[in-house]
Amino acid sequence: MTVKSTQVELDKAGMVLKLLGDKTRLSMMKLLQKNECCVCEFVEIFKISQSAISQHLRKLKDVGLVRETRKGQWIFYSLNQNSDVYELVQQILAFIPNQDERIIELEKQGLRIICE
Amino acid sequence: MTVKSTQVELDKAGMVLKLLGDKTRLSMMKLLQKNECCVCEFVEIFKISQSAISQHLRKLKDVGLVRETRKGQWIFYSLNQNSDVYELVQQILAFIPNQDERIIELEKQGLRIICE
DNA sequence: TGACCATATAAGTATATAATGATATGGTAT
DNA sequence: ATACCATATCATTATATACTTATATGGTCA
Numbered sequence: 001m002t003v004k005s006t007q008v009e010l011d012k013a014g015m016v017l018k019l020l021g022d023k024t025r026l027s028m029m030k031l032l033q034k035n036e037c038c039v040c041e042f043v044e045i046f047k048i049s050q051s052a053i054s055q056h057l058r059k060l061k062d063v064g065l066v067r068e069t070r071k072g073q074w075i076f077y078s079l080n081q082n083s084d085v086y087e088l089v090q091q092i093l094a095f096i097p098n099q100d101e102r103i104i105e106l107e108k109q110g111l112r113i114i115c116e
Numbered sequence: 117m118t119v120k121s122t123q124v125e126l127d128k129a130g131m132v133l134k135l136l137g138d139k140t141r142l143s144m145m146k147l148l149q150k151n152e153c154c155v156c157e158f159v160e161i162f163k164i165s166q167s168a169i170s171q172h173l174r175k176l177k178d179v180g181l182v183r184e185t186r187k188g189q190w191i192f193y194s195l196n197q198n199s200d201v202y203e204l205v206q207q208i209l210a211f212i213p214n215q216d217e218r219i220i221e222l223e224k225q226g227l228r229i230i231c232e
Numbered sequence: 233t234g235a236c237c238a239t240a241t242a243a244g245t246a247t248a249t250a251a252t253g254a255t256a257t258g259g260t261a262t
Numbered sequence: 263a264t265a266c267c268a269t270a271t272c273a274t275t276a277t278a279t280a281c282t283t284a285t286a287t288g289g290t291c292a
Binding site: 040051054055058073075 | 266267268269270271272
């Protein structure tokens with residue numbers, strides 16, 4: 001039997017856990033697990049300022065947990081599957097309840113951004 | 117195939133991750149995974165005040181991650197296996213490198229407390 | 233009992249964090 | 263080009279956090 005779990009340096013793991021230790025970011029990451037989202041969608045979902053959302057995403061990006069792709073006028077964020085802590089993140093997110101009603105709600109309000 | 121991972125409420129998961137997002141506490145938890153430790157041992161290991169250690173342990177205890185047992189004049193801490201987030205914690209700790217050299221070091225210095 | 237020890241709590245301080253509003257940046261499209 | 267839009271950054275503020283020292287608590291054991 002092989003236990004497949006890449007070890008993560010203590011400092012790095014600490015950084016990741018601290019990032020995920022914020023309710024907003026944790027919820028964002030859970031959403032990104034199944035959906036690409038852009039900043040303005042997060043603003044709608046979390047009801048905090050665009051600035052605050054942007055800063056959260058920057059932190060996640062700085063540690064390499066998410067990546068961004070421009071599509072038309074929007075920048076879409078998604079999980080960075082090449083992160084060296086991707087597996088850790090996935091394991092953690094597996095425990096978090098689905099946040100998809102938040103996306104459903106967006107769609108109901110006609111605020112979901114669909115590209116391509 | 118069954119994915120066995122008890123869902124954990126977002127708020128609760130956030131609390132746990134925030135707690136583990138501190139390097140000292142994360143390291144403590146990893147140590148506790150294999151060893152019972154008392155406050156004075158942690159003081160030696162982490163080289164911070166007894167007060168600081170005590171406060172970290174209190175936070176871990178408040179969320180139910182650890183439990184305490186008195187043995188003689190010492191209070192030993194251990195992982196609380198009955199915690200409703202025990203599985204999550206275990207999954208996370210699996211990614212953290214072993215901290216046992218710290219215990220070995222303690223033993224070398226004759227500072228390891230052994231009871232019973 | 234009383235002294236002693238390990239641990240907990242209190243009070244204070246410095247730093248980190250999450251938010252805001254205002255402004256800058258930079259791509260899109262007319 | 264210029265207006266517009268989404269996003270990023272700056273400056274500031276309020277709150278949270280991790281630490282320290284000093285003191286309290288509460289077992290243990292002579």
